Amino acid sequence: MFNFSFQNPTKIIFGKEQIAALTNNIPPDSKVLLLYGAGSIKRNGVYQQVTAALSDFTWLEFSGIEPNPSFETLMQAADLVRREKIDFLLAVGGGSVIDGAKFIAAAAVFEGDAWQILAEGAKVTSAISLGCVLTLPATGTESNGNSVVTRYETQQKLAFSSPLVYPKFAILDPTVTFSLPVKQVANGVVDAFIHVIEQYLTYPVNSPVQDRFAEGLLQTLIEQGPLALSQPDDYDVRANIMWAATMALNGLIGQGVPQDWSTHMIGHELTACYGLDHAQTLAIVLPALLQQQRRQKREKLLQYGRRVWQLQGTNEEHIIDQAIANTKAFFQQMGVPTQLADYDLSAAAIDTVVAKLVQHKMVKLGEHGDITPDVAQQILQQAM
């Protein structure tokens, strides 16, 4: 196991009818900016619950944060924060709204051009406090310090991290996910699954706690994911997916172990160039990447096959083949396609994506830094 330092200060408030708890978790006398997306929270009653809980506060709202939140939109919100002297951000939505809120929190008090936070890794030295009500389990952003923002004019999808943008609290009420569109539920399960894989399926460093936690999350998502599609009103299923998705990327399972994240880096370019959903890109890239990296990931692929998929026997190549095939079949079972051709993307798209990787200096990806642009090209060709 590698050395590590880990701290996750977010308070998780989990369960039925917990949205009202936000009243007691926002500092008294705060001036609050409520942030949300396209307005689905008005149709499912979440907006009404949130605004009722805000009745003791002075608050404003800013809506229209996009899926893959845009730098341009977020900067408008940051201006509003400064202008109105907001001192607490309440993000209500999925990963995009919460990621957006984190960037707004940092950008509103950043001295200079806030684009530098994303483009140049400029250090975040202060941020407005934020809390969130999660409506879509997927990204884990509700209890980590990570944010991904897209600049549409330059087709750049870039990330930043800071301990200062961890939500102070995250309210996770599984009942609010009952009304999610099937596609979003499926994307969320696939996204969470691949977050675990990125921190688990690398090479062994003798870390049985981290490994078994990761395997437990994967098994839970494999078992509960399809149930969320077939039994959309089952509270326990929704709760288990919600908790698994949070645990998948709150930092815990990745402590002390190597991490990959190449599937995400390649996937981000696919989203930025062709507008595919984040999870859709991951479901395309991962199976092909595991196939291409089967030598480097051999020991963990075998462990994954045996423990997560209960594959037996002594034919190791067969176990690896089957583990990758099962992974792909799981994404398809969730209704998420796994080939570029499913989105009518051709060889030209591969060249475009690889060129973007080069442009963004993503030329040594993966836990060994051996996924060069050439290798990324091979992976995407396998994913045609």
Place this chain on the structure above:
Amino acid sequence: MFNFSFQNPTKIIFGKEQIAALTNNIPPDSKVLLLYGAGSIKRNGVYQQVTAALSDFTWLEFSGIEPNPSFETLMQAADLVRREKIDFLLAVGGGSVIDGAKFIAAAAVFEGDAWQILAEGAKVTSAISLGCVLTLPATGTESNGNSVVTRYETQQKLAFSSPLVYPKFAILDPTVTFSLPVKQVANGVVDAFIHVIEQYLTYPVNSPVQDRFAEGLLQTLIEQGPLALSQPDDYDVRANIMWAATMALNGLIGQGVPQDWSTHMIGHELTACYGLDHAQTLAIVLPALLQQQRRQKREKLLQYGRRVWQLQGTNEEHIIDQAIANTKAFFQQMGVPTQLADYDLSAAAIDTVVAKLVQHKMVKLGEHGDITPDVAQQILQQAM
């Protein structure tokens, strides 16, 4: 899954040569009180590393915190904190020193008789900040808000909890555990194992994430515990036990699920009355308790047997018998006896312990509240 609220703010600093990191994790200009036990930290070099890292601070020390830390000793330290206007406590040791530091942190600023915190559950409304360097993986106290203190004059072993006494940081360097006596290593593994069992082996509430995390910790302790005895200088083994013990009682695996803790409550009385080590009492009580509660815990006992011990077949009674027998054999393999008679305790001791449970109002223990004094008597008789 039940509703829950979870927050764990402790920063974990894990790995080789991490003690020096305390310099940057204690607030600058703090006046520090270094707390430790009988002085083993002077023999294994930890004291020297800690004091070197404290060179930029004004600091005092208070030693002699006992195993099962005594109210009387801790109140002397609390007086010193007040007298010297200490503003940071640094606990260096195992569970007893850290538990003791938490009580000192609360008692030093408590208005009135600090015994009320333990005896009457008086609310802790402020506390001195504390951090810790853990030298003995076992109790999980390094990243939770719990503390157990013993008043020797009345043979009372009582607990309190407060979010205000979570350590700000916990430094976990597995190399400092190389020199631990075998008995302490074994006790630590058994203690951590039973912490997991108390939060896992109850009744099912459809919580696969919590269950699989618990099972992963149990499997890790079963696999790594004996290796710590046979290969005492193996860094990875020590690291895995240390991380498992922290995860066993940092609150995470117990969220949203029923909890038992009756083994601990009965065990505390055994320690208070007869001076047995904490883990020794647990190893005696648990197997007998599982046997006595096999009907109530049936579903989870089967899951435990199948998943943790890989027991197969359709004879459910046999699986439960074998799961309990394996648990007992594991404690014995770690060198921790599992019968009262191993400590020359007789039927009279059982009466004494049960009378203490009654005196401390511990009359409805367990996840169903059905472990009455009569049932506790039966359990202890089974453990003769």
